[in-house]
Amino acid sequence: MKRIKAYNIFSLIVTVALFYSCASVKKINYFQDLEPGVAEQTGAPIEIKIRPNDKISIVVNSKDAELSNLFNLPIVSHRIGTSSLSAGAQQVSGYTVDAYGDIDFPVVGKIRVAGLTRAEIAAHIKHTLITGDLVKDPVVTVEFMNLGFSVLGEVNNPGKFYIDRDGMTLLDAIGMAGDLTIYGKREAVYVLRDEQGEQVPYRVDLTSARQLYLSPAFYLQQNDVVYVEPNSVRARHSTVNGNNVRSTSFWLSLTSLLITITVLFVK
The missing domain is CATH 3.10.560.10 (Outer membrane lipoprotein wza domain like)
Known part of the structure; x- marks a missing residue:
């Protein structure tokens, strides 16, 4: 009789453990x-559309490098860990889109970029340079910065x-x-x-x-x-003692108690 009771208690422990294990897997798998x-x-x-306060870099290249450089902001270098200009990693200066959605482009002036994708901005600037007879063969590259x-x-x-x-x-x-x-x-x-x-x-x-x-x-x-x-486990751990009827510590304590009782019955 004692062995039967011990077996039943052990079966209960295994059943509870398997139940929580299966429930956990269903909640974890993607x-x-x-x-x-x-x-x-x-x-x-979805292509990202530029908004006010976004910062972008725009680089113009052509066969005539001297001419295309007129439309590029200067290259600056920053020493890592400082805000001062010094010898270090080079980076392209960027344009910050103003509250009206414009940037101030060299030679050309104000250009509306808000609501446009990178490809649309590049195409618009290229068209402006060609139609304005400013650069015959521009290649415009637009990148995100911030x-x-x-x-x-x-x-x-x-x-x-x-x-x-x-x-x-x-x-x-x-x-x-x-x-x-x-x-x-x-x-x-x-x-x-x-x-x-x-x-x-x-x-x-x-x-x-x-x-x-x-x-x-x-x-x-x-x-x-x-x-x-x-999840609920983390939420329970955030309580003062985390030791309620649904907490992990509660079930570990209960399991330990049941095992102890099982051993006593077997003896």
Whole structure:
């Protein structure tokens, strides 16, 4: 009889452990609806459009280097760790878009760039230089300089990260932040986005590839804030003692007690 009771107690312990293990796996795995060989539909890549206060670099090249340099800002060098100009890493000066969405371009003057993509800005400047008979064969390159996004919450390396190309995704952001911690809520990742002066939240479920790929927040924009909500385990750990009926410490204590009782019954 004692052995039967001990067996029943041990079975209960194993059942509880397996239940919580299975529940945890379902909450941790990404892309649970993916099927091998089945393609998932994604939204069209979104190119970033320049906004006021963004900073961009614009470089004009042509066969006549002396002529094209008239349209380029000077190259400056900064010593790492200081703000003074000195011998060090060279970098191109940038244009900061003013409140009206314009930049002051050498020789040409004011150019409206707000609401345009990098390719559109490059094409517009190239057209202006050619039609104004300023440069016959210009090659215009536009790059981002201060555009970025922030990742907060339950990730391994939260912080601000810079956008160096179009088409950066939420998955890129999570990868740059070192992935979610074990306490990150996969089904509750938020992207806060500034849209016409208002903060618009988008909720993304990383356990569903279909929902993720079709989300308006899949492709990131400048100044986005990615926030990973903590799961219930982390929330419980944030209490004063964390020792309630649903806490990990409670179940560990209970398991230890049951094992002790099992040993006593066996004896």
